[in-house]
Amino acid sequence: MANPIRIGLVGVGKIARDQHLPVIGASPDYSLVAVASRQGGLDGVPNHRSLPEMLAAGHGLDAVALCQPPQARFAAARAAIEAGLHVFLEKPPGATLAEVGLLVEAARARGVSLFASWHSRYAPGVEPARRWLSGRRIRAVSIAWLEDVRHWHPGQDWIWDAGGMGVFDPGINALSIATHILPPFFLTEATLSVPENRQAPIAADLRFADSAGTPIHAVFDWRQTGPQTWDIRVETEDGTLVLSRGGAALAIDGHDQTLPPEAEYRGLYDRFAALVRSGASDVDLTPLIHAADAFLRGTRRTVAAFTD
């Protein structure tokens, strides 16, 4: 496909405005054709109130980017795939594992590309970290994802509902990096702290191990005020690697590594264009499996009510 990919976007919210729309607008690979939004709206392109309305309008779309909360993703993705469109899924790719499995099958049967995006994997320090760790013996890993929910998620009720995943909404970004740079691991123990008035955890303490028994400890906490922390520390036989600022910074034995500038969403959209043009899909469920395992295996602890 030499022409730009004619793309529609669904869910004109925070991440759509912060990242998707600017990146699509700046890329020669894409032409934004329409948006579907229940209440938002965007100047300069046709606006529809829903995806079915956008599909029925006959815009000649090639693809859609789905930027709603995960609970709304499956129905939209299925409709888009049935309409023969390539689909870009925001993270996490769905509210359950089984629904994403059905989407994979549907996309294969319809011959369209499905992309489960994990934006943190495109942070500039992640690929160099993966290369440095490859083949090195790892002794221990600690992950700290500590942020202030009131600052980052004001008024987002869906995030506290069943399927919204609570602190796993950011925490799954840590898992998406860890599963990319470390050998396979599995959950051994978890404690989920759930506010008494909410369905989803405000904090999680997770213990994992790989098949060699290497301990991996992750703490996600939304009650962090002051400095915010998104760090992964990997101790190896040859030294210590620290990925910080969500993968934007990398230090090895205390020496800061020179990295290219942040371009996570440009990386995602380049990847999606390559998938569409080669007829391939890219759906890695591993980060979602670990999150689901924590809900399956974790001890639930009720903590103080949370109000915005």
Ligand code: NAP
């Ligand atoms: P948001 O602003 O709260 O919601 C995005 C949009 O989805 C809303 O503006 C709304 O769009 C639509 N929407 C909201 N609730 C809905 C519902 N119950 N059913 C159907 N549509 C609904 O959320 P966001 O922060 O952009 O996050 C959306 C997704 O992107 C999440 O999966 C999140 O994990 C991921 N993400 C977010 C960030 C971030 O920094 N916020 C970063 C990376 C990834 P309309 O009013 O246009 O219909």
